Amino acid sequence: xxxxxxxxxxxxxxxxxxxxxxxxxxxxxxxxxxxxxxxxxxxxxxxxxxxxxxxxxxxxxxxxxxxxxxxxxxxxxxxxxxxxxxxxxxxxxxxxxxxxxxxxxxxxxxxxxxxxxxxxxxxxxxxxxxxxxxxxxxxxxxxxxxxxxxxxxxxxxxxxxxxxxxxxxxxx
Numbered sequence: 764x765x766x767x768x769x770x771x772x773x774x775x776x777x778x779x780x781x782x783x784x785x786x787x788x789x790x791x792x793x794x795x796x797x798x799x800x801x802x803x804x805x806x807x808x809x810x811x812x813x814x815x816x817x818x819x820x821x822x823x824x825x826x827x828x829x830x831x832x833x834x835x836x837x838x839x840x841x842x843x844x845x846x847x848x849x850x851x852x853x854x855x856x857x858x859x860x861x862x863x864x865x866x867x868x869x870x871x872x873x874x875x876x877x878x879x880x881x882x883x884x885x886x887x888x889x890x891x892x893x894x895x896x897x898x899x900x901x902x903x904x905x906x907x908x909x910x911x912x913x914x915x916x917x918x919x920x921x922x923x924x925x926x927x928x929x930x931x932x933x934x935x
Contacts, residue, residue, distance in 0.1 A: 869917070
């Protein structure tokens with residue numbers, strides 16, 4: 764338990780460091796736009812594009828992987844029940860209203876890293892761009908005040924792991 768309290772203390776300290784950045788308002792405004800790219804509907808559009816192009820294996824990998832990722836995400840969310848920063852930090856309000864109550868792990872970050880992993884496998888020439896986008900989604904979630912840093916780190920690990928699982932199980 765002491766270990767978890769230490770991690771939480773570091774997490775809160777890092778969160779406050781992020782909130783104290785000089786250009787936080789600009790970062791937050793940009794973060795809203797970046798965060799929206801990971802809301803989920805764009806992933807469905809991408810799957811429909813792959814389906815239209817006849818890339819059924821890719822559609823199967825995305826579908827299988829997202830099913831596994833979402834199941835894992837919901838189990839972790841409900842299991843850990845970690846409150847969001849605005850719910851536990853004094854005098855703090857987030858910049859957006861989150862879609863659910865708990866913060867661990869970050870679903871937006873998980874989805875973004877899931878897609879970055881798959882797209883890097885399928886389009887390796889753009890790998891740096893995919894991962895920069897995914898990392899920016901995670902940072903945006905922190906700067907919007909809805910996640911602690913470890914929420915996004917675990918989201919990145921969850922999304923990447925589920926993508927690896929999907930590629931291994933379904934394969935192309």
